[in-house]
Amino acid sequence: MTSRDKTSPTSDPRKRRSRGEVRKKTGQTATLRPAFPSPQRGGQSGALAQSPSLPMTPTSFQSERVPAGWQHRHLLDLERLTGDEIRLLLDTAALFKEATDHCRRKLTVLTGSTVVNLFFENSTRTRTSFSLAARRLGADVIDFSASTSSLSKGESFIDTARNLEAMGIDAVVVRHSTPGTPHLLAQHLDVGVINAGDGPHEHPTQGLLDIFSIRERLGDLTGVTVGLVGDIAHSRTARSNLWGLLKLGAKVILCGPPTLVSQRWRELGVEVSHDLDAIVPRCDVLNLLRIQFERQNTRPFPSVREYAHLYAMTSDRLTRAKPDLLILAPGPINRGVEMTAEVADCRQSLILDQVTNGLAVRMGVLWLTCGPREPAAARVHVPPVSDARTRG
Numbered sequence: 001m002t003s004r005d006k007t008s009p010t011s012d013p014r015k016r017r018s019r020g021e022v023r024k025k026t027g028q029t030a031t032l033r034p035a036f037p038s039p040q041r042g043g044q045s046g047a048l049a050q051s052p053s054l055p056m057t058p059t060s061f062q063s064e065r066v067p068a069g070w071q072h073r074h075l076l077d078l079e080r081l082t083g084d085e086i087r088l089l090l091d092t093a094a095l096f097k098e099a100t101d102h103c104r105r106k107l108t109v110l111t112g113s114t115v116v117n118l119f120f121e122n123s124t125r126t127r128t129s130f131s132l133a134a135r136r137l138g139a140d141v142i143d144f145s146a147s148t149s150s151l152s153k154g155e156s157f158i159d160t161a162r163n164l165e166a167m168g169i170d171a172v173v174v175r176h177s178t179p180g181t182p183h184l185l186a187q188h189l190d191v192g193v194i195n196a197g198d199g200p201h202e203h204p205t206q207g208l209l210d211i212f213s214i215r216e217r218l219g220d221l222t223g224v225t226v227g228l229v230g231d232i233a234h235s236r237t238a239r240s241n242l243w244g245l246l247k248l249g250a251k252v253i254l255c256g257p258p259t260l261v262s263q264r265w266r267e268l269g270v271e272v273s274h275d276l277d278a279i280v281p282r283c284d285v286l287n288l289l290r291i292q293f294e295r296q297n298t299r300p301f302p303s304v305r306e307y308a309h310l311y312a313m314t315s316d317r318l319t320r321a322k323p324d325l326l327i328l329a330p331g332p333i334n335r336g337v338e339m340t341a342e343v344a345d346c347r348q349s350l351i352l353d354q355v356t357n358g359l360a361v362r363m364g365v366l367w368l369t370c371g372p373r374e375p376a377a378a379r380v381h382v383p384p385v386s387d388a389r390t391r392g
């Protein structure tokens with residue numbers, strides 16, 4: 001039984017509030033009806049019952065419940081989601097983006113919920129984005145600081161998390177350098193667990209926001225060619241992109257030095273290249289990934305200058321690309337390493353759109369994790385992450 005299940009219907013403020021209230025920045029309150037789908041014919045309700053996508057009608061929210069097409073309690077990775085579940089996440093994010101006027105206005109759909117940020121690694125975008133997303137939905141946010149907590153007095157990670165849970169929280173957003181940490185938490189907690197990056201393993205909301213940004217420009221991803229360039233071996237962003245893109249029918253090319261891009265990735269159905277110049281003309285999208293020096297024991301190339309010469313996206317390379325090539329980067333970006341400053345700021349760059357879309361995606365994820373749902377929603381068994389999945 002979750003903490004939410006223990007709450008009586010009348011004591012839950014989310015059940016008392018009027019439907020879909022939106023507080024505008026000006027302070028006045030507008031009314032929006034949540035655009036989640038109502039039960040469909042044939043017994044199954046939710047987006048997936050009628051199509052892989054939600055109806056894109058953000059001004060006609062029909063139900064405040066999490067759609068039945070979303071049966072998960074947690075968001076741990078994209079590897080174990082289906083294409084339809086990923087589409088549902090993206091469609092939910094799109095609804096929230098529109099309902100909040102491009103992520104600027106506030107809703108009250110999670111009023112009464114509390115989200116805890118449990119970050120054991122540095123973060124600028126992800127932590128801020130989760131905090132803002134939770135607040136945009138009306139939730140309270142607690143930022144847990146590992147260095148000033150009782151972890152430094154010897155308390156175990158699980159005990160710390162259980163203590164936080166006992167305070168009546170609804171979701172934990174966790175970032176940790178050890179792959180599988182969110183999966184471990186999910187086995188011990190009854191509240192929703194959202195992976196905000198587990199070492200080099202996965203960063204599902206980053207993968208979703210990258211894919212969301214591509215889909216917003218190009219529509220259906222079937223047949224779209226996406227090049228992921230850089231430190232594939234250590235990049236959790238690469239892994240989440242790879243799973244999400246493949247499940248949505250995109251063609252994925254992994255590109256970088258042989259020391260950072262193993263030919264073994266081909267076993268997953270992706271193309272592997274060590275020659276950026278050869279792949280640039282074929283790509284519709286390039287996602288330029290940072291070299292994760294903090295996760296490397298040895299230098300994977302002689303010098304950053306040499307890496308940039310071979311793998312940085314430059315204006316010159318842009319002239320040989322499709323005219324509408326989209327440029328993505330998860331950030332933080334290192335101008336002059338993954339790309340030149342001109343490319344970072346060029347017409348096709350979606351880098352700042354990605355940041356805005358991160359809010360939309362995280363609102364969608366928080367809603368699906370914390371929003372009210374049918375009591376019978378299935379709990380999904382969470383197997384541990386295998387070591388093999390984290391290797392480059």
Ligand code: MLT
Pocket residue numbers: 197203206236237289290330331332
């Ligand atoms: C991450 O935390 O993995 C970032 O989003 C990407 C990076 O650090 O390069």
